[in-house]
Amino acid sequence: SESIVRTEDLWVEYPISRGLFKSVKIYAVNGVTIDIKKGEIVGVIGESGSGKTTLGKAILKLVDITQGKIYWGDKDVSRWSNRKLRKLRRYYQMIQQDPYSSLDSRMKIYDIIAEGLRVNKLVHSKEEEREIIYNALKDVKLNPPEVFFDKLPTELSGGQRQRVVIARAIVMKPKFIVADEPISMLDASTRGQVLEIIRNIKNETGTSFMFITHDIALGSYISERLAVMYTGTLVEIAGSEDIIKKPLHPYTQALIEAVPKANPEAGIPKVNIKGEQEPLFEKPKGCVFYDRCPFAMNVCKEKIPSLKDMGNNHYVACHLY
Ligand code: SF4
Numbered sequence: 001s002e003s004i005v006r007t008e009d010l011w012v013e014y015p016i017s018r019g020l021f022k023s024v025k026i027y028a029v030n031g032v033t034i035d036i037k038k039g040e041i042v043g044v045i046g047e048s049g050s051g052k053t054t055l056g057k058a059i060l061k062l063v064d065i066t067q068g069k070i071y072w073g074d075k076d077v078s079r080w081s082n083r084k085l086r087k088l089r090r091y092y093q094m095i096q097q098d099p100y101s102s103l104d105s106r107m108k109i110y111d112i113i114a115e116g117l118r119v120n121k122l123v124h125s126k127e128e129e130r131e132i133i134y135n136a137l138k139d140v141k142l143n144p145p146e147v148f149f150d151k152l153p154t155e156l157s158g159g160q161r162q163r164v165v166i167a168r169a170i171v172m173k174p175k176f177i178v179a180d181e182p183i184s185m186l187d188a189s190t191r192g193q194v195l196e197i198i199r200n201i202k203n204e205t206g207t208s209f210m211f212i213t214h215d216i217a218l219g220s221y222i223s224e225r226l227a228v229m230y231t232g233t234l235v236e237i238a239g240s241e242d243i244i245k246k247p248l249h250p251y252t253q254a255l256i257e258a259v260p261k262a263n264p265e266a267g268i269p270k271v272n273i274k275g276e277q278e279p280l281f282e283k284p285k286g287c288v289f290y291d292r293c294p295f296a297m298n299v300c301k302e303k304i305p306s307l308k309d310m311g312n313n314h315y316v317a318c319h320l321y
Contacts, residue, residue: 003071004176004208005059005092006035010068012051012058012232027280028054030232030288031068033307036176039206041198043219043240045255046229049277052212055229056178059210060092061085073175090120090172097181099161103153110149113137113168120172136167140197159190163197170201180212195222216255220244225313228252231277231288234307238314248316250293287319295320 012029028051036042046052057063059070061077069078072088096102103112113133116122123129137145140163153161162182169177179198183191199222201207213219219226220240227237228249236249247253280288287293287300299319307315 002038003035004038004073006071007059008033008069010055010058010070011066012054012063013066014063024281027283028232029058030280030284031304032234034227034234034237036208036210038208039202040225041202041209041211041223043211043213043223043226044229045213045216045219045226047214047277049231049279050229051232052229053180056094056180056210056212060094060178062094090116091175093169093172093174093177095162095165095169095177095179095182098185099158099165102165103161105153107152108149109151109153109164112153112164113171116168116172132171136171139170139201140164140167141193142167157190159186159194162186162194166194166197166201170205170207173205174207176208176210178210178212181214184213198222216244217259228255231280233284233288234317235289236316237307239312242312242314248310248314248321249318250295251289
């Protein structure tokens with residue numbers, strides 16, 4: 001079916017300053033090719049430092065890319081300016097991790113949700129605006145909606161705020177939403193509700209999502225497909241069930257082994273996946289998992305493994321295959 005967003009060999013580098021005069025580059029996204037279909041949730045799994053957030057922002061054209069292509073629908077927007085993107089932006093939204101910093105604390109909930117509608121001239125009367133906002137609050141289960149109209153973000157819990165963030169996104173009738181760890185800062189009691197809301201939006205409107213998370217169990221619960229990232233590289237992508245039952249990349253295998261009882265019989269050599277992933281200061285020449293891989297071979301150091309089609313829509317980037 002049709003792609004909502006797609007990248008081709010996408011690279012993102014950014015400079016950081018280190019020491020007094022030294023400027024160093026970080027290779028944050030390294031040659032990622034991925035596509036997300038209409039009405040699909042793709043989970044992007046990675047630890048901190050894996051480049052998953054940078055990938056999401058790059059797809060939304062919120063950070064500069066070094067190389068490669070980004071398509072929104074069938075349009076190659078890789079080199080489009082902000083000005084040229086303006087009309088399409090409403091269809092490509094982001095839900096950030098932190099619901100405390102993403103809402104203007106001086107604005108009422110009603111105005112927060114109405115702002116995008118007004119800026120984009122999507123409403124023609126006060127009544128129409130009110131109805132859209134009422135329904136959006138209802139869709140994110142903030143009931144009764146009118147009670148929330150005049151509240152300030154500071155009067156809301158984290159879970160309620162995140163639902164306002166989602167309401168603000170959905171009134172724009174988005175085609176694609178990057179949800180970046182949207183429940184990681186919420187109380188356990190409200191996490192399930194927010195996941196349900198995301199699933200309902202997908203089912204009812206056909207909006208596609210990139211669901212970014214460090215938690216492979218959560219990712220497989222909410223997503224149809226899972227994409228696994230390691231230091232800026234997409235190492236494996238497949239249907240969620242397929243990846244959980246038959247992980248092919250040594251890193252994915254280690255991730256799944258770390259989840260209690262997810263894969264009891266796998267018998268996979270121990271890989272230390274604890275700790276931060278080291279940022280890459282040089283363009284990778286071989287496999288990014290080389291230093292930690294129990295199966296590493298000479299070729300792994302010298303040649304970047306490309307994504308190999310293993311059938312059944314399962315792709316892996318590893319020289320073992
Ligand atoms: Fe390990 Fe080599 Fe596969 Fe990389 S390419 S994951 S080093 S076997």
